[in-house]
Amino acid sequence: MSVTTRSPSAERFLALRKAIVDDDTLGAAQRALTLSELADGWLARLFADVPAKVRRGFALVAVGGYGRQELLPGSDLDVLLLVNRRGDPGAVADALFYPIWDAGLALDHSVRTLDQALDMAGHDLKVALGLIDARHVAGDDALTEKLRSDARDGWRKQAGTRLPELEAMCRDRAASVGELAHLLEPDLVQAYGGLRDTLALRAVTASWIADRPRTGTVDVARQWLLTVRDALHRATGRRQDRLLFEDQDDVAVRLGLPGADAMLRRVAEAGRTIAYASDVTWRDVERTLAGRQRRGRRQQLVRRPLADGIDEYDGEAVLSRDVKPDRDAVLPLRSAAAAAQAGIVLSPQTLARLAAECPPLPEPWPASARDALVSLLGAGPGIVPVWDSLEAAGLVVRWFPEWERIRYKATRTPVHRHTVDRHLVETALVASRLTRRVARPDLLLLAALVHDLGKGVKGDHSEAGEQIAVKLGARLGLTDADCATLGRLVRHHLLLPETATRRDPDDPATLATVVDAVGTREFLDLLACLTEADATAAGPVAWSPLRARLVGDLVERTRRVLAGSAPPALARLTPEQAALAAAGELAVRVAPAPSPADGDGDGGGHGLAVVTVVAPARRGLLGTVAGVLALHRLDVRTAGAYTVGDTAVLVWRVVPRRGGGPDEVRLREDVGRALGGSLDLRERLAARAAEWRGRVIVHARPRVELLRSVSADATVLEVRAHDEPGLLHRVATAVSAAGVAIRAAVVETLGSEAIDVFYLVDDAGAPLSAAAEDAAVAAATAAVGGDDGDDVTPSP
Template structure:
């Protein structure tokens, strides 16, 4: 590298590492440093060679927003005279030598303008073109031509840009409600602020002139700057493992206030984007109407509420000052029609309507239920109500869970958005229950307990009861709402973490639900909650397990005798009677999301479960569930597995390795330890493993639950450790939820009775020792 390049690299490093600089000042300083360096490189080219050329900064560099991990976006604007290669080489090669990412192009003025006219992303970058070196008149001509072309094509390009923003939002999600948000690509992120700039440049519409949007943009740039400096590279997604470090760099206590401020910024930008795109759509529609000489008309939607020009507005005879229910009625009408109240309408409703009396009038409760039953239409309307301050006015409890993160592998949204999404899903299930109103209300409030200390299901019950009374529910209905909140995790936790053949399992559910009507409500709430949480929470397997539990519970509530414990199939019984090792593989069916069934029959022994689990791990088969049955001197293990790599389970090889491992000629421990060590080198665990004895779960077994970040051989290590002298694993309920292993073991002594206190302590210690390796890297 040259002396000038060495100096540039050193100065750039010093700027990036200087904690005294704010993000905006650092971006400005880095941009100015790059300007000076590139200008010197350009000036070193002989004058006759560079005459008529211009070096232009575009994109983030053009906006002087050069962050530590940003690319240098540079356009070499050339004339038709001479070969631009000498100039390009003189400028671009030193950038590569300096180790910087360079996004570059070499074009004539006409080519650049044509690209802007045909390529939307290129046009967005060129709108922010800025002169760096060379022929400044050429740069100004480019800026003028690109902006003029953008304005002339706005009627066609803006709908294209709007569609691009919608597609990006659908694929990435909304910044305000993601747990690991992408600061650039998520809806409400920095990319949307560029879209707002492009709309303003089109002269079709202007973005809302609110200081919140500018402040939000500056904050996201600040967080992005800290993220780049924390990770030492360009990274725009705020991952769990980086959040506390970024928070510390910004002087915040931990990740929670960081994520809340990011969410608030994202919501401000997203709401401004919503309003702006509706303005664009109305303006373009108005132009088309004028061409066809059509007039706008008002369409009544509800009492005091009309649809006008694609928005919900107040009717001319509306009396907000005398109608406390009007905001709810307007919101419900908007959501049902797939529209959104205008910002002006919401501002007027918030300012003029009196507060709702307590308890709410029946019309208010009806409007709320109608809003919640609108399906996907509720989401944009709820966001608009939040922006106007109406949601917290109706539900003060909402403030405690706004933008609140839930750091689990299951949820993809913050608590507040999850509740709204759950209501949207529940609206599809209302015809399966006798009380759809209670289902929708439970969907909206089931996680309000996450805003207070303690178990959120237990803490949420009194919150839901009090809220139900305030809404005008009867005492019985308010109590039912509270019970739905209290038990909203009962079905999935029981179905996936308890032995279905233990009589205590079914008895617990029957006692909790009490009636078939409540069971139906709870089943639909479970499905809505899990579906809204994300694909990990409601897999075909989990749906089937919960469905089986609901069916068995329903039969008992209907007066039928408790179902008999699961029996072996005829084939399994035959294999067990033979008394030898056998392996059978059933390939995935069309509804099992890639799950294959592996059945292993082997002579009874204390190591069988652990050994077979190890063999499955050795074959790169991830266990999703497992069950164990005894038949005389044999044990029958049924595993639901999915292959990490193509091909699926190989029945012959599985039997060969299981025979070797049970016979002692295959060292599973050493081979799986090496694979686990390799895995830990690539994955960061976010919490320490947990071992817990579950009391009052079974009357005739000791129940031990382990929760840990899943890794190769984990089940093998734990099951092997638990199978010590005097301890028998009667059954195991094995589950994997995303990256989280949740395994429950039913333990008995040699006589088939629950373990003694001393044996329990020994089992807990053994499980913890087996999990010790999973602590690596956990906070």
């Protein structure tokens, strides 16, 4: 449709405008341009009707969306009347603005001199952003060009302070509105990854500080969101930027799509593209500005190791210089876990190399891959940006093909606030705060990630999800028993809230149904935490105080019925370990971890080795050997401490933090030196732990608890904390220093979660007195809580 630039009346203008809005043959971009040109022509004629003497020295400037020629059916006319001489601009303003108001159009206007406009831009971020897109409409075009030039120069000069302000504004908006890619009723403009963020990218580019990622996909994503917004305005007949449930089907029809779900998926994909580009761009801005400050202070960047093959450099996780990605299938997961634990993200270059060069994971996964996945899921808030980047690189679907069915899938219920895929990640985030309540935090985190995968297939999603979870667990290398547990968690993940809110709690049959379904205290604890994580991630409607109390009451009643369950038994020594114990002399042996064929579930994962230490039993032995292992940068995955007569046998499964396995000779020498008092472990490990705390974010509180009714001849103390270098050394040494003996210990690290269980006795070999119990709890609490013992939950 052609548009004349000669002056139509207001009625003629409105008639033409309505014809353009109603014209289904026009695409959204063409309609926006045509509406902008129509407005240009009308406003130019209104301006020309002002006597030449009166309008001399004025310029009419389009800003904002109108300045970009993106005038949608519900958009405001956003204009600036610019004045370059003394005098009253009232006559010009009245001649321009009153006809617009009389036509019933929304107008956002201002009247300023050039100096006033530039001064406002220097103090008001929104004004500065609007002037970046300033465009001449009528009047003194030299005045408009002067405004454009000076505004952009000012923006560039102030970029060092304005860009952090703009980033903070974007982050605040994301926190309050949410992410476009994962909202069920997304705001196309304000949500993170929406149109407002594309304007922020334009502003960054205009600053010359950094450029957005050089890809046309952002422009394509932006145009699609403009197209959807255009259809939304036309469908509702008003300016509306949020895709409400009741409007989604109508908008989808206007877009020629089969339904609302198809439209929302494309909106989500566009939002994900823009959000990822924004993340990368803001990190570039931060690094550039930080680099300027370092140059002023003559500081240099340094690499800090995070994990085997991955370093932290300039605020991102990057590949180590000597790493060979094509030889390490576990490297992407290990890198992601290390980045999430440190609260940083993988650099785009590193992510691209991991996706392109690393071989696929074997099936079943090695233990090291599974362990890295659990560490990633247990990282708390760090999981979200890392997981999003893994999705953008195609790695998540490569590991879990089932994920494709639920990517950006909407759940049309008032209970949920996110798409299914984001809900699963948010559930894992919440579950990471609950891991200290369960015996198997790894299964809790895995269940959180997969519990709604059944929503991608037909039928009851809990029943379908059980089969998916069992098969997925087998692929991950879980034992048959753990696969069954994972499947049961998925199958029953709605049992507790549905029973608590829809059944009579005083009916014996109600409790019997739950007891039969859960079977053991351990499973009940897992299911209760999964329920809380699932409901909390869904939203406040799903986990209201009332629902939380009802579920809690049901869990407590069920727990009382199951109170007689027996604890698991300790593992036994192998014949070789028993022979070393019989000899009674100091000995250190290193061997590869057994493979699954040998009857061990560890799977001989990445560098996994078994270290056996035999020594005369003495107080503090466990802590001393743990310290030596930490000094050798060996991460303990599991450990057992056993007493055979006067001899102690310590069996450790360890993974080297860097390449290369444990050195048996050096370990033997250092254990002997430490026991002899010539190797100072405390000071060296304290420095290493301090370095670790500087690069890892701990989000869950440590927990120290006495386990009652677990052993008849010992006091059992359980310590749950985020794993760190020297943790076991510190705890075991502190407990021994409290005047009690560690008769046996069962130590395990699941992901980043350290679970240390100590069987404590007094000098006579009997369970501890109440006073000795208090001393042991206090010592362990101080050890896991740092110097001041904060953020610890002792449970007597």
